[in-house]
Amino acid sequence: MSPTPGPSFRVTALDTYDIRFPTSRELDGSDAMNPDPDYSAAYVVLRTDATDPAGAPDATTGLEGHGFTFTIGRGNDVQVAAIDALRSHAVGRSVDELCDDPGSLFRDLIGDSQLRWLGPEKGVMHMAIGAVVNAVWDLAAKRARKPLWQLLAEAEPEWLVRQVDFRYITDALTPEEALELLRRGKEGADERRARLLERGYPAYTTSPGWLGYGDEKLTRLAAQAVADGFRQIKLKVGADLADDVRRCRVARSVVGPDIRMAVDANQRWNVDEAIRWVKALAEFEPYWIEEPTSPDDVLGHATIRKAVGPVKVATGEHVQNRIVFKQLLQAGSLDVLQIDAARVGGVNENLAILLLAAKFGVPVCPHAGGVGLCELVQHLSMFDYVALTGTTEDRVIEYVDHLHDHFLDPVVIREGHYTAPTAPGFSATMRPESIAQYTFPGGTFWAADLDRKDGQAA
Numbered sequence: 350m351s352p353t354p355g356p357s358f359r360v361t362a363l364d365t366y367d368i369r370f371p372t373s374r375e376l377d378g379s380d381a382m383n384p385d386p387d388y389s390a391a392y393v394v395l396r397t398d399a400t401d402p403a404g405a406p407d408a409t410t411g412l413e414g415h416g417f418t419f420t421i422g423r424g425n426d427v428q429v430a431a432i433d434a435l436r437s438h439a440v441g442r443s444v445d446e447l448c449d450d451p452g453s454l455f456r457d458l459i460g461d462s463q464l465r466w467l468g469p470e471k472g473v474m475h476m477a478i479g480a481v482v483n484a485v486w487d488l489a490a491k492r493a494r495k496p497l498w499q500l501l502a503e504a505e506p507e508w509l510v511r512q513v514d515f516r517y518i519t520d521a522l523t524p525e526e527a528l529e530l531l532r533r534g535k536e537g538a539d540e541r542r543a544r545l546l547e548r549g550y551p552a553y554t555t556s557p558g559w560l561g562y563g564d565e566k567l568t569r570l571a572a573q574a575v576a577d578g579f580r581q582i583k584l585k586v587g588a589d590l591a592d593d594v595r596r597c598r599v600a601r602s603v604v605g606p607d608i609r610m611a612v613d614a615n616q617r618w619n620v621d622e623a624i625r626w627v628k629a630l631a632e633f634e635p636y637w638i639e640e641p642t643s644p645d646d647v648l649g650h651a652t653i654r655k656a657v658g659p660v661k662v663a664t665g666e667h668v669q670n671r672i673v674f675k676q677l678l679q680a681g682s683l684d685v686l687q688i689d690a691a692r693v694g695g696v697n698e699n700l701a702i703l704l705l706a707a708k709f710g711v712p713v714c715p716h717a718g719g720v721g722l723c724e725l726v727q728h729l730s731m732f733d734y735v736a737l738t739g740t741t742e743d744r745v746i747e748y749v750d751h752l753h754d755h756f757l758d759p760v761v762i763r764e765g766h767y768t769a770p771t772a773p774g775f776s777a778t779m780r781p782e783s784i785a786q787y788t789f790p791g792g793t794f795w796a797a798d799l800d801r802k803d804g805q806a807a
């Protein structure tokens with residue numbers, strides 16, 4: 350049995366990788382705003398000189414924390430450079446101190462007085478902070494030999510409250526209110542933990558509905574989704590109304606009246622356009638309209654919501670921080686709040702957002718898909734169920750069925766549910782061979798691809 354890392358163990362390196370998958374070639378992930386994404390990860394590894402308590406005795410690497418943020422191709426190098434800019438804050442820090450209080454690094458990173466100019470708390474720099482902070486939580490969960498959802502669910506409410514930065518949100522949620530929510534969340538947690546391990550957490554699938562797929566593929570994948578046990582699917586919309594009407598009709602006729610069908614415009618519309626378009630699709634009873642307009646337009650979402658009910662309004666995957674989420678909740682702009690594990694400042698800020706949603710009684714249905722977003726965000730929803738809101742009613746985690754095989758601890762979907770991970774950590778570790786193959790532009794896949802193109806050009 351390896352001893353618990355002592356106070357002398359340090360973070361010895363912060364290594365970054367620009368990893369890109371050629372998904373645009375199959376139109377996987379295509380929507381009205383993003384027609385040809387190459388799903389990518391700006392990936393970070395915090396290396397330490399501590400022994401991994403769950404690692405093999407002869408392991409050549411020590412305890413590591415892995416994290417990443419998701420991009421869709423060009424610009425992934427910019428995202429990697431932003432993570433590199435945070436290196437001096439992480440390297441040399443005590444592993445014990447970091448793991449005992451991940452919030453200490455979160456506060457240092459968002460408080461860097463020069464880097465803060467690039468935000469504050471938004472955009473590329475903030476996503477970089479999220480990647481590093483999530484890597485620390487991966488490290489902490491591995492050190493504790495628990496999956497992250499369990500580490501969070503078993504944590505003391507007082508400690509969790511200290512992990513949250515309440516700056517700019519106390520007008521909506523005070524630390525005392527957060528503490529009360531978390532204390533109440535503990536009641537019955539053991540029973541819910543057992544239920545979670547048995548049944549998992551409800552999922553919905555976006556796989557049938559990519560905009561680039563033809564009707565035949567939509568029909569086949571929608572039927573498959575229902576056969577696989579999903580109770581909700583999602584269709585991309587917003588490029589052409591006649592196409593959307595046709596695709597919604599096709600999908601509704603395949604899944605029948607009882608399966609929820611959400612639609613997602615990926616920010617395509619102006620406010621009045623969104624209202625017109627959603628009303629034109631209303632006969633197919635969409636469950637929610639996702640990202641109808643700019644993620645920054647708090648009041649625009651409120652206007653849309655008033656006009657399109659009973660269709661619900663959902664947003665969040667591009668909402669930049671807890672402050673905008675606070676405003677969306679205060680203004681009554683959304684029915685469904687969609688956290689993203691890798692958009693905001695990591696677990697610490699997502700705790701703030703989960704607490705805000707709980708305070709306002711708005712269900713959280715996370716955004717996932719991309720590269721590894723399902724792997725990460727399942728932990729946050731499972732914590733929310735076991736030890737915060739205590740319910741999965743009207744809550745589902747997005748699921749998209751590609752790129753999971755690049756992860757060491759990929760998500761497992763059973764009968765339309767995410768199975769609770771049991772391996773220690775945040776499920777963030779990518780396979781070394783995938784990193785070697787898809788690192789851009791020097792990995793084996795991209796180097797061969799470039800050679801082939803050079804050959805064709807010659």
Ligand SMILES: [Mg+2]
Binds near residue numbers: 613615639666
């Ligand atoms: Mg979306």
